[in-house]
Amino acid sequence: MVAARSSNQHRSQRTPALGLRLLLLAGLSILILVIDHRENHLDAVRRAIGATVYPLRVVVDAPVAMWHWMQESSESRNDLRLENSRLNAERLLTHARLQRYSALEAENARLRAMLEARNRVTEEVRVAGIMSVSANPFRHVLVIDKGQSDGVYDGQAMVDSNGVVGQVIETGLFSAQAVLISDPDHALPVEINRNGLRTIAVGTGEFDRLDLPFLPNNADVSKGDLLVTSGLGGAFPAGYPVAVIDSVTRIPQEPFAAVSARPAASLNQVREIMLIWSVAVDDNKAEAEK
Amino acid sequence: MTTGRASRRLPVIICIVAAMMLAIAPMPEWASPFRPDWVALTLIYWSMLLPRTFSVGTAWIVGIVLDVAQGTLLGQHAIALCFLVYVTVKFHLQFRVFPASQMMATVFAMLAFYQFILFWVNGVAGVTTNAVTYWGPVITGTLIWPLLTLFFGGVGYRARHGS
Numbered sequence: 001m002v003a004a005r006s007s008n009q010h011r012s013q014r015t016p017a018l019g020l021r022l023l024l025l026a027g028l029s030i031l032i033l034v035i036d037h038r039e040n041h042l043d044a045v046r047r048a049i050g051a052t053v054y055p056l057r058v059v060v061d062a063p064v065a066m067w068h069w070m071q072e073s074s075e076s077r078n079d080l081r082l083e084n085s086r087l088n089a090e091r092l093l094t095h096a097r098l099q100r101y102s103a104l105e106a107e108n109a110r111l112r113a114m115l116e117a118r119n120r121v122t123e124e125v126r127v128a129g130i131m132s133v134s135a136n137p138f139r140h141v142l143v144i145d146k147g148q149s150d151g152v153y154d155g156q157a158m159v160d161s162n163g164v165v166g167q168v169i170e171t172g173l174f175s176a177q178a179v180l181i182s183d184p185d186h187a188l189p190v191e192i193n194r195n196g197l198r199t200i201a202v203g204t205g206e207f208d209r210l211d212l213p214f215l216p217n218n219a220d221v222s223k224g225d226l227l228v229t230s231g232l233g234g235a236f237p238a239g240y241p242v243a244v245i246d247s248v249t250r251i252p253q254e255p256f257a258a259v260s261a262r263p264a265a266s267l268n269q270v271r272e273i274m275l276i277w278s279v280a281v282d283d284n285k286a287e288a289e290k
Numbered sequence: 291m292t293t294g295r296a297s298r299r300l301p302v303i304i305c306i307v308a309a310m311m312l313a314i315a316p317m318p319e320w321a322s323p324f325r326p327d328w329v330a331l332t333l334i335y336w337s338m339l340l341p342r343t344f345s346v347g348t349a350w351i352v353g354i355v356l357d358v359a360q361g362t363l364l365g366q367h368a369i370a371l372c373f374l375v376y377v378t379v380k381f382h383l384q385f386r387v388f389p390a391s392q393m394m395a396t397v398f399a400m401l402a403f404y405q406f407i408l409f410w411v412n413g414v415a416g417v418t419t420n421a422v423t424y425w426g427p428v429i430t431g432t433l434i435w436p437l438l439t440l441f442f443g444g445v446g447y448r449a450r451h452g453s
Contacts, residue, residue: 018345022376025350029369032354036364037415049358056307056359060315132316136361137325138412138419170361177361184418205420207319268319 043170047148050172057133057143057175064132068271123237124277126150128158130270131175140183140203140267142166146275147174155235157276163241163264164188164229165273180267181242182207190242191230195220198230201242201261207268210243212259217250219257227261237278299343301445302336306352314359323423326431329356330404333371334378334397335442338386341379349375363415370407374400390436398432 036042075083128146146152148171156168158178166180181188186203190212197220201210215221225245231238243261250257309328317325329352337344353368360367377400378385388396405424412419 018376018379021346022372025346025372026369029350029353029365029372032365033363033369033411033415042364046358046364049355053355053359056311057314060311064316133314134316134322134325137322137423138362138408138417141361185416 046170047172051174054172054174057131060133061131125274126277127272128152128275129272136177139185140166140180140205140207141169141177142180142270144168144176144178144273144275145174147172147176149173151277152176152275157236157240157278158273159240159276160265160270160273162266163243164236165265165267165270167235168275178273180207181210181263182267188236188242189230189232190227192221192245193226193228193241197221198232201227204260208262210261210263212245212261213256215257215259216255217252217257221245221248221257221259223248226264237276298340302340302344305332305336305442305445310352310356310359313356323426324430325427326434327401327404327427329367330371330374330401331397331431331435331438332442333375334400335439337375337378338382339442339446341382344375345379346372346375363411363417366408366411369411370404373407374404377403394432394435397435398428401428401431 032042126146128144128150131143131145133143144152144158152168152171154168154171158165158167164181166178166183166186168176168178170177179186180203181201182203182205184203184205188201188210189198190201191198197215199212199214199219201212204211212221212227223245227242227245229236229238229240229242241264243263246260246262248257248259306329309332312328313325333344333349333352337349349371350368353366353371354364356362356367356371357364385393385396405428409419409421409424
C-alpha cells in the first residue's frame with residue numbers, strides 16, 4: 001500500500017517532467033538530424049561514438065571470422081596444393097598480362113607527353129576485409145576493417161578483382177562504412193568501353209542490376225557492352241570495369257531507352273575489397289625529377 | 291542504495307548491449323528485411339518494468355549509439371526510440387496488467403509507430419526505400435515479443451533475487 005502510494009506520488013511528480021524531457025530530446029534530435037543531413041559538421045561526434053561501437057562490431061564479426069579461420073586451417077593438404085597450383089598458374093597469367101600493360105603504360109605516357117597532357121594519376125591499392133556486420137537497413141552499405149588510422153578517407157573508391165564495388169561514405173577510426181554501387185541513391189559516371197559514350201549508372205537497390213536512365217533511344221549501345229568508370233566526377237579513377245549491359249529496350253515514344261546492366265563485381269558475395277588511393281602526379285614535375 | 295541500483299541496472303545494460311549486437315549481426319540477404327527491432331523491443335520491456343531508471347534519456351543515448359552503429363542519419367533512431375519509450379513510460383501501469391494477446395497488439399502498434407517515425411525521417415531526408423520493407427520488423431518483432439518477455443522475466447528475477 002505504501003509502495004503503491006509512493007509510486008503514485010512519483011508519477012504525479014514526474015509526469016510533466018517526462019513530457020518536457022521528451023520535447024527537449026525530440027527537439028535536440030531534430031536539430032542533430034538537420035545538421036547531420038545538411039552538412040557534415042558532426043563527423044567528429046560520429047567518429048567518437050563510432051570508436052565505442054567498434055568493439056561491438058569486432059565481437060559480432062568474431063564468430064564468422066573464426067569460422068573462416070577454422071575452415072582455412074582445417075583444409076586438407078591436397079586442397080591446399082591444388083589451390084596453390086591454381087594460384088601459381090593465375091599469377092603467371094597475370095604477370096604475362098602485366099608485362100604487356102607496362103609496355104602500354106610507357107607508350108601511353110609517351111603519347112601523353114606528346115599531347116602535353118598535364119596530369120596523370122597513379123594509384124596505390126591496398127586490400128581491406130569486409131566485417132560481417134550488417135549496417136544501415138535502408139541502404140546498401142557494408143563495413144570494412146580499415147579506417148582513418150589506415151589512411152582511408154571519405155569518397156575513396158573501392159574495387160574487387162572484377163570491378164568497381166562502391167565508395168567509402170563514413171570513415172571511423174578503425175573501420176569505415178562504404179556504399180555499394182547498387183544503392184538506390186548512388187550514381188556513377190561511366191562510359192561504354194567500345195565507343196567512349198558517357199553516361200551515368202544508377203543503383204536500383206538490387207545487387208545484380210544497375211540502371212542507365214539517361215541514354216537516348218538512338219544511342220549506340222547494345223547487349224554485352226562493357227561499362228568502365230569514366231573518371232568524371234572525381235571519386236573513381238578512370239578505366240575500372242563497372243558492369244556489362246544485359247538488356248536494352250528502345251521504346252519509340254519515350255525520349256530515353258530503358259537500359260540495365262549487371263555489375264561486374266559480385267556485390268553481395270565479396271569478402272575482400274581493394275581500396276584505391278589516387279595520387280595526382282604532375283607529369284612535368286615527374287619529368288623534372290628524372 | 292547505490293549498489294542496489296547498480297546491480298539492478300547492470301543486467302538491463304547488458305540486455306541493451308546484446309540487443310545492439312543483434313541489430314548489427316550479419317543475416318542472410320533474404321532474412322534481413324525481417325530482422326526484429328531488437329533495441330526497440332528491449333527498451334519497451336525495461337522502460338515498462340523500470341520506468342524510473344530507464345526513461346526517455348536512456349532511449350535517446352541508445353538511439354544515438356544505434357544511429358552511429360548502423361550509419362543512419364544521426365538522431366533518427368534517437369527520436370523514434372524517445373517517442374516509443376515515452377508512450378511506454380506514460381502507460382506502463384496499464385501495460386503491466388495487459389493480458390498477453392492485448393500486449394502483443396500494443397507492441398504491434400508501437401513498433402508500427404516506431405517504423406513510421408524512421409520512415410518519416412527517411413522521407414524528409416530523401417533516403418529512398420521500398421515502403422513494404424518497413425513492415426517486416428513490425429511483424430517479426432510482435433511475434434518474438436512473448437519469447438522475449440519470458441527471457442527478460444528470467445533476467446529480471448535473477449537481478450532482483452541476486453542469484
